[in-house]
Amino acid sequence: MAFGSMDSGNNRQTPTAEINVVPLVDVMLVLLVIFIITAPLLTHSVKIDLPKAASSPNITQPDHIEFALRDDASLYWNGEPVTMDQLAPRFAASVKENPDIELHIRADKHVHYEYVARAMSIAAKAGLVKIGFVTDPSQQ
Template sequence: MAFSSSRGSGGGYQPLADINVTPLVDVMLVLLIVFMITAPMLATGVKVNLPQAKAAQPLNPKEPVVVIVTKEGKLNLNADEIVSEQLVAAIQAKIEGDMNHVIHVRGDKDASYGDVIAIMDLLASNGMTHIALLSDPHAKADAAKAAKLQAPPASAPNTAPATGGQP
């Protein structure tokens, strides 16, 4: 019984052209650990005791521009009531040509969605594209508390009249 050799005609071994990924994985894991350890160290700042200056003036932060849409559809610019035709000119006077100034839009929860969108469209069509919609972060918690207070307990019998009126 004879076996044929598939080594070729050279009689010696041919070079193996496969890539060994084990050393690559080992190096990558070591680098990952090094970066995981050094990254938090880079994020911390250096504590310095800053000197005091008596002549230094604090920077005046720009007053935010807030457009308020009431539930009746009326507009307020900060605390002043304004009509939509004068809104763009008044905002441009407040931001002094800084088109990157963020304009806050506050819409009443009962305001028409179309009114809020119309104001945002008016601002965007006049080059004021940095618009932030403001909301009340406590409103959800307050609404949940109010709903809990209005709902009758599950074990209590329903004492409302059958006509659907209030008790």
């Protein structure tokens, strides 16, 4: 919009250079709506077959503890059933006997992580530093 003076002596109209932005705003709003509608259509998931992890079996030392946890919260020390209260003295005695002893944890896949973490915490407090998980790749 051009603003002129209210002076009546100057009746001559001068051309003004201004941009009409209304059509530009209309075009931008239409493009915005188009992008809002088409953006969710462009995001699609791609199914990928990831490779299975494979490793060579570790050669275990003869002095190790096989500790198993089952999904019913039962615990086994080298195949012998134990309770959670018996773990701390057993771990301490094993570390006292052999400081380099390894703990091999074999947990069922439906065991709550709470039980595994509690057993690992008790073992670490007793002084076990070599703690590992045993997996069976043939059951996958």
